[in-house]
Amino acid sequence: MNTSSTSTDTNDSTSDSPSGRSGGTGGTHRDVDVLVVGAGPAGLAAAARLAALGAGRVEILEREREPGGVPRHCFHRGFGTGAESVDGPAYVGRWTAAAERAGVRLRTGVTALGWTGPLTLATTGPDGPAEVSARAVVLATGARERPRAARLVPGTRPAGVFTTGELQQSVYLYRQDVGRRAVVVGAEQVSYHAVDTLRRAGVAPVAMVTEYERHQASPAHATAARLRYGVPLLTRTTVTALVGHGRLAGVRLRHSDGRTTTLACDTAVFTGDFVPEHELARDGGLVLDPGTLGPAVDMSFRTTRDGVFAVGSLLHAAEPAGTAAREGVLAAVPVLAHLAAVPGTHRAAPVPVRVDAPLRWIAPNLLATATARQPFVLRTARFLDRPVLQVAQDGRVLHHERLRGTAVPNRTVGMSAAWVRDVDPDGGPVRITVLGTTGGTPTPTEPPAADGGTDTP
Numbered sequence: 001m002n003t004s005s006t007s008t009d010t011n012d013s014t015s016d017s018p019s020g021r022s023g024g025t026g027g028t029h030r031d032v033d034v035l036v037v038g039a040g041p042a043g044l045a046a047a048a049r050l051a052a053l054g055a056g057r058v059e060i061l062e063r064e065r066e067p068g069g070v071p072r073h074c075f076h077r078g079f080g081t082g083a084e085s086v087d088g089p090a091y092v093g094r095w096t097a098a099a100e101r102a103g104v105r106l107r108t109g110v111t112a113l114g115w116t117g118p119l120t121l122a123t124t125g126p127d128g129p130a131e132v133s134a135r136a137v138v139l140a141t142g143a144r145e146r147p148r149a150a151r152l153v154p155g156t157r158p159a160g161v162f163t164t165g166e167l168q169q170s171v172y173l174y175r176q177d178v179g180r181r182a183v184v185v186g187a188e189q190v191s192y193h194a195v196d197t198l199r200r201a202g203v204a205p206v207a208m209v210t211e212y213e214r215h216q217a218s219p220a221h222a223t224a225a226r227l228r229y230g231v232p233l234l235t236r237t238t239v240t241a242l243v244g245h246g247r248l249a250g251v252r253l254r255h256s257d258g259r260t261t262t263l264a265c266d267t268a269v270f271t272g273d274f275v276p277e278h279e280l281a282r283d284g285g286l287v288l289d290p291g292t293l294g295p296a297v298d299m300s301f302r303t304t305r306d307g308v309f310a311v312g313s314l315l316h317a318a319e320p321a322g323t324a325a326r327e328g329v330l331a332a333v334p335v336l337a338h339l340a341a342v343p344g345t346h347r348a349a350p351v352p353v354r355v356d357a358p359l360r361w362i363a364p365n366l367l368a369t370a371t372a373r374q375p376f377v378l379r380t381a382r383f384l385d386r387p388v389l390q391v392a393q394d395g396r397v398l399h400h401e402r403l404r405g406t407a408v409p410n411r412t413v414g415m416s417a418a419w420v421r422d423v424d425p426d427g428g429p430v431r432i433t434v435l436g437t438t439g440g441t442p443t444p445t446e447p448p449a450a451d452g453g454t455d456t457p
């Protein structure tokens, strides 16, 4: 049974302290059974399922004042599936309610700062520093879009430059004036959400710019932006500088034929190009996958540290919210298995899974004895029409798979997990290679369905 109290708590770091002892950080110390870091869809779903299955004291830490993660500021529909599709706040409202109903302790305004033990985290919140020890930790810290500085775009440092997340927060949460004329950098799904947000805020999107030869979003979104809203898409085009002092005055572009132009605008939105929020994982010495840059995990969401699990966009920046939530749900069973295991139980070294260019990454990216089964998700760096993927280990071919449709950069590419049973647990890394492509209808590929799990509370 769950013994923790049900509450959303911003300022009570001591009153329910089971140990009541002082932490190594100078603050208070708490012991819980499962500590989840991050209250986005993945963390909320994991905590809700764990508490409902009787994991004991389940606590979530969330650095923002409200739970919900990214969907909290996504006021468009598209969260959940089919007729169930709702806007972001409604979607995460359901997961928050499910977590509270299950008895999860939700602490908002509390940031996990780093590790003071294998399963102990130092935190800071409204009441100052504290330490929380757990029998299992689930990292669900999400992902962020790379801002202009991280993309090494030269030029001045004027106001009026956003990521989509920053734009949505300014428009929907803080009702700020964000400008008059905007250039959207990127043409993936989230870029079209930026266009919608700009239009709702009364800002004219004057162009979208992508280095790719075509957009990477759903045809419906791309067509609406171009034909209904009249937003031109400049393909094979690079942003070479921002100009303007004080406020942004324009964006300098280089086109594929070598021409350079400057588009006048007072707002630029750098969209997509997600990276995992992996600072906590890195600080804890967890092995990061070289492709995803998130913690390496096996099919049971186990990281390279015993008792530490990871779910959601932290593993694959960024998939739909339903994928993140489904992983949270699926992770509950292996976390419970860990809680029930004899300490010191031997765990065999997992086999890494690597991809070759033009593939960029795959998740999960470790193979070990799995208690949960899920399809793999991959990313490609370029458009591939009906690619054939080969899976091999130590020169032995385990699997061939021709994907339906076109594998599109910045979009989910799914691959079945049927070959996993043929992997030699004592062998070398498994490699995924693109053998070839054929021409074909450019329909984006879809991921295969997962075995079990749900993306709605």
Ligand SMILES: Cc1cc2nc3c(=O)[nH]c(=O)nc-3n(C[C@H](O)[C@H](O)[C@H](O)COP(=O)(O)OP(=O)(O)OC[C@H]3O[C@@H](n4cnc5c(N)ncnc54)[C@H](O)[C@@H]3O)c2cc1C
Pocket: 037, 038, 039, 040, 041, 042, 043, 061, 062, 063, 064, 067, 068, 069, 070, 071, 074, 076, 077, 078, 079, 080, 110, 111, 112, 113, 140, 141, 142, 143, 164, 165, 168, 190, 193, 277, 280, 311, 312, 313, 314, 318, 319, 320, 321, 322, 324
């Ligand atoms: C602009 C935009 C539009 C999108 N539109 C859609 C859509 O229409 N449909 C869809 O399905 N998906 C959409 N997505 C993707 C969806 O938002 C993500 O898949 C989902 O939010 C991932 O959930 P998560 O829980 O893994 O991470 P997040 O939602 O990023 O949540 C992570 C949480 O962890 C917290 N956190 C991080 N570090 C710490 C720390 N050290 N201490 C405490 N808390 C911490 C963060 O504050 C955050 O609340 C969109 C994403 C963006 C950016």
